[in-house]
Amino acid sequence: MNPSANTAVRALTLGVAHAALLFCLGCGCSGAAVKSTAGTQEPRSEGRTPGAEDRTPGAEDPKRTPEGKECPETGRDEAGLRGVVAYLASPELAGRVPGTEGDRLARKLIAARLECAGVEPAMAGGSYVQPFTNSEGASTANVLGVLRGSDPAVASEIIVLGAHHDHLGHGMLGANDDASGVAALLAIAERLAAGPAPRRTILFAAFGSEESQTDAPDAAAFEGSEHFAANPIPGLAVDDVVFMVNMDMLGTYSAAGTLNALGTWEGSVGRPFVEAAAAQAPDLDVTLGYDSNLSDNVSFCTRGIPYVFFWTEDTACYHKTCDTADRIEYSALEQIAEVVGSTVAAAANATADLSVSVRAGVDVCLEPKPTR
Numbered sequence: 001m002n003p004s005a006n007t008a009v010r011a012l013t014l015g016v017a018h019a020a021l022l023f024c025l026g027c028g029c030s031g032a033a034v035k036s037t038a039g040t041q042e043p044r045s046e047g048r049t050p051g052a053e054d055r056t057p058g059a060e061d062p063k064r065t066p067e068g069k070e071c072p073e074t075g076r077d078e079a080g081l082r083g084v085v086a087y088l089a090s091p092e093l094a095g096r097v098p099g100t101e102g103d104r105l106a107r108k109l110i111a112a113r114l115e116c117a118g119v120e121p122a123m124a125g126g127s128y129v130q131p132f133t134n135s136e137g138a139s140t141a142n143v144l145g146v147l148r149g150s151d152p153a154v155a156s157e158i159i160v161l162g163a164h165h166d167h168l169g170h171g172m173l174g175a176n177d178d179a180s181g182v183a184a185l186l187a188i189a190e191r192l193a194a195g196p197a198p199r200r201t202i203l204f205a206a207f208g209s210e211e212s213q214t215d216a217p218d219a220a221a222f223e224g225s226e227h228f229a230a231n232p233i234p235g236l237a238v239d240d241v242v243f244m245v246n247m248d249m250l251g252t253y254s255a256a257g258t259l260n261a262l263g264t265w266e267g268s269v270g271r272p273f274v275e276a277a278a279a280q281a282p283d284l285d286v287t288l289g290y291d292s293n294l295s296d297n298v299s300f301c302t303r304g305i306p307y308v309f310f311w312t313e314d315t316a317c318y319h320k321t322c323d324t325a326d327r328i329e330y331s332a333l334e335q336i337a338e339v340v341g342s343t344v345a346a347a348a349n350a351t352a353d354l355s356v357s358v359r360a361g362v363d364v365c366l367e368p369k370p371t372r
């Protein structure tokens with residue numbers, strides 16, 4: 001609990017978190033978007049899902065998965081993003097530590113929302129879950145959904161859009177890090193699945209155990225994404241990934257007044273995609289350039305795969321107990337999700353040959369230094 005938080009905002013946030021938790025457990029399935037359902041009390045008017053008032057009075061939620069599970073009308077808007085972050089960063093999930101009940105509930109929400117979006121399970125047998133045991137012995141999993149490419153010439157090429165669902169616990173709830181990225185991931189999955197089929201295949205990846213880094217010399221960093229890369233899923237192997245878009249900490253835009261698109265140095269593969277996407281969001285400042293080897297993009301760029309890593313600075317509450325859902329800037333997050341989604345769409349539909357940009361066996365995480 002953040003003692004400096006505005007009381008009204010905090011009350012709203014907790015109300016949303018509790019409503020979301022009850023909703024999710026109550027139907028055993030569905031999303032945490034703030035929505036109006038029979039018997040669910042609305043915390044505040046701004047928590048309503050736009051369009052909810054248009055429903056037939058007394059009608060049940062009209063949108064369901066093929067299995068009949070309830071879905072929110074949308075998670076793409078500000079209220080939808082707020083609902084996902086409030087649930088993932090709720091005290092009930094206790095910081096989503098790998099192997100805990102909070103970790104399991106987070107993954108359950110993500111899988112349900114990918115299903116609602118109409119994104120296919122990535123695993124054989126119709127599962128979204130790629131389980132693994134991390135270096136600390138905790139059983140956890142990646143949650144993976146796929147949108148198949150439509151152009152036979154490039155459909156085997158994969159664009160990965162990733163965020164990590166785990167966090168640290170011990171009072172740290174990880175709203176910005178990285179519930180914000182997961183909320184954006186689900187919003188973008190919904191948007192792209194509803195649009196025209198992309199030319200290339202898009203893999204939506206909520207990675208587990210990004211935060212767990214032991215001091216053991218052989219322990220992998222960024223364990224979920226590393227597990228994905230090292231354990232090929234049939235038809236979705238890392239060898240076919242041509243570009244990776246990572247999202248980690250998207251909720252604190254105003255801290256530095258910019259959205260960083262790391263990995264987009266001059267001449268990089270992702271730079272024109274981000275430039276085109278940013279041009280559609282004139283209210284958002286986007287910083288190009290720089291690089292990073294501090295998040296899940298590492299599991300790809302160390303294998304020669306170009307990346308963009310979207311990130312907002314958060315020196316105040318990074319890995320602290322004040323990283324709570326009430327301080328996430330949801331309006332900016334909605335715009336950021338639009339930019340990231342457009343970047344992914346641009347890569348997926350690019351006419352350029354992206355396969356030549358992969359330099360297998362070469363570490364492309366850091367900007368090449370000029371040779372003199």
Ligand SMILES: [Zn+2]
Nearest residue numbers: 177178248249
């Ligand atoms: Zn993170």
